[in-house]
Amino acid sequence: MLLAIKDRITGIIAWFVVILISVPFILWGVQEYTGIGQDKFAIKVNDSKISLQEFDREITRNRQQLLQSFGGRMPTYFDAESFLRTQTVAMMVNRELYKQLIEDNRYRVPVQQVLSIITSDPVFQTNGQFDPDAYAAELRSRGLSKQGYETLLRDQLLASQIQESIRKSAYLTREEVAEYAQLRYQNRDFEYVRIASEKYKQHTTKVSEQDIKAYYEKNSDRYKTEEKIRVEYIELSLAGMLAKVAVDEAQLESTYNTALTDGRFKTDEARNASHILIKVPDGASDEVVAEKRKIIEALRERILKGESFSKVAKEASEDPGSASRGGSLDDVQRGAMVKPFEDALFAAKPNSVTEPVKTQFGFHLILVNNIIEPKVQPFAEVRVILDEEYRRSQAEPMFYDLLDSLANSAFENPNDLAIVAETVGTEVKSSDWFTADKGTGIAENQAVRSTAFSDEVLKDGNNSAPFELEPEHVMVLRVAEHEPSRAKTLDEAREQITQTLQAQQASKALQEVVTAIVSAAENGESLSKLAQVHGGVYKRVETNRDDTDTPREVIQKVFTMHLSKPVDKTFFANGDAAILKLNKVVNGDVQWQKTEEQQKLVKELIQLRGQYDLAAVMDDLKERAEISIHPDLQPQQ
């Protein structure tokens, strides 16, 4: 039979068939060798891959949401893109983990439950009824199929079912609560003496030269001078050049006159006015318009007969903003009001009410209270501005030209600052000594210090590139002298060593006193008496852990103490010492869950434990999964 086929099918068709059949065989497995098709996934969780396209869609959605929540502009104070990337990756990994958990364990929810959520979602309803067309349209706009959306919803439901089942199964037994409450709400009766360290610092004896020497020899590697340098520099500042521009007074005056004709240095005319509005609705019929006109005419009559404008405005105006203020609009400039109103306003005579004016809002009566005449600022008042402008116009092009030649020259002559200075017509100045983090004069500026200590300048000995000290103030510098860090001489270190030795003395003296008090108290001497003898502050307190009047250090110490060893000591951050004596421990109430407040606290504790358990289960799930993420999507260092 095959032979028969072979005999009958010949020529081009046969070859075509053969080639067609062989193509898949040829290409089979080719991606294994070429790498095509590999690394094409964004995220891989166990055996399931999420494609880069899917990831792009998701991150685009998230980006839009983030944009929306920031009012349309990405914030610049953090790296929004990398934030988005990590968030999206974490979200998709999580979602995939849940998806697999659901499938592997066959978590299920009745279909009806999914459907009832869909039909009760107001987004898919028309007039309070589920509308299949609205549902279909909404899904289309979200780019989802019905099946896709229902699966998504189902997975969400199941994920929250899984979370709740872990959270809500957490508990604390009555016994656990009692044990905790007994310890947590203990009351302790204790006394303590606080000894100030200051006193011992003042009373230290002189440190002998011999001790200083001995200490220096032992610890000389601890005392080092800081690395410091001195630089030579040239500056170029626009401010300096501005000062040098010669200004011609006649020139300024002519600029002033030109400016005046351009409308500069002139305030506009304004009118202080009030108005009364009778509204005419949009698209009102002629009859209505006529009726409203009558109303406004009547109001005008009343004013003409002597009633005050503001009284009528308060009573009848339909402009809610101004009616209460007697119709007052304050000072109105041109351009602030609609055209017909503005024309009438600027044509009106002061203190006489206008004819009714028709605008898109309705009919207005306008009263001009007074006219604020336009004012021209005299030359003397604006001379400073013109002078500054003139100087800038002259100096700025020069400054930027010089900046160019400065940059070029500093680059072409990396070893010589004098030539560079000559090129831009300035002189080389030199600084005082400064270190990497402290300096005076120009070295107060952080930019100067960091440039001076940069490898290019310090190690290679080159001119720096021009850098800005502040806007329009540029500097080029090179190192003039350099002193590396070295061991301090005894003289240089004396001051510091003396302080250290004195502090040690003070500490030792205080320790001795503390030890003496502790052993005296252990032998039954009263702490209050010991306090008097040694000049400490004595207190007796009965309190719990939440006490804020007693220092934290004392509370923390006393609640770790035991009646079997009732005397102990602790130290404060400022060096003060405290000697404590514990007298009585009263446990918290075993029946602690009595009050409503206590029950609320227990509830919170249980909820927290639930959260904590859920976190452990989810982390466990993540740890067991094999997760790989495309290198481009991993957080960058």
Place this chain on the structure above:
Amino acid sequence: MMQEYSSEQEQIEAIKKWFRENGLAIFIGIAVGFGGLYGWQSWQSYVNKRAEEASSLYSQILVNLDNAQTASVPKATDELIENYSATPYASLAALAAAKVAAVDGNYEQAKERLQWVIDNAQQVQLVPLAKVRLARLFILEKNIDAAAALIEGVPYPASYSARVAELQGDLYSLRGETSLARSSYSTALSAALPAQNREMIQVKLDSLQPDNAEAAPAEETAESTGVTE
């Protein structure tokens, strides 16, 4: 198959004959294939339906836990364990029932439920959770050996390390090995914990009796925090 046929007629005859010989086998093959497919699908839909039923039953348990109407929880759990033990809901129900029993002070019942989860849970992540909960109950009962069997030398996922360290501290404390308890509690506290959980460990650490063996070095460290510059 290689012989040549002289005419169309002969070819048709040959095909007919081949069908007479093999037709039945082909038919049975197709029938078995379709039958299997149908059977597999029915089985799947049956299993899904069972899972859905179990889910509904379990949802009721969650609602009852919320409303503190826990009387019906044990019965519903028994039903899930008896009839739906192949679904994940049996284990979740057992966790819920363990809670109900433990809160009532019925530790025996609670332990039984947690043990069931440990022995039967298909979702592996539930096992360590049930283990630490069970160990806590043994500790409350001061059953040192049973608690130790769940804690000491038992591998746990990294996310449980603080919990396990706390339980280990409790164990040492019960045995009177104060210094070991102290270091276990400190290990637990070195993890990132919610403030309240931290406090629950801290008060236990604070209440440990001083043991003389380490009182001396503790004083040394106190001294070194004395007055310095």
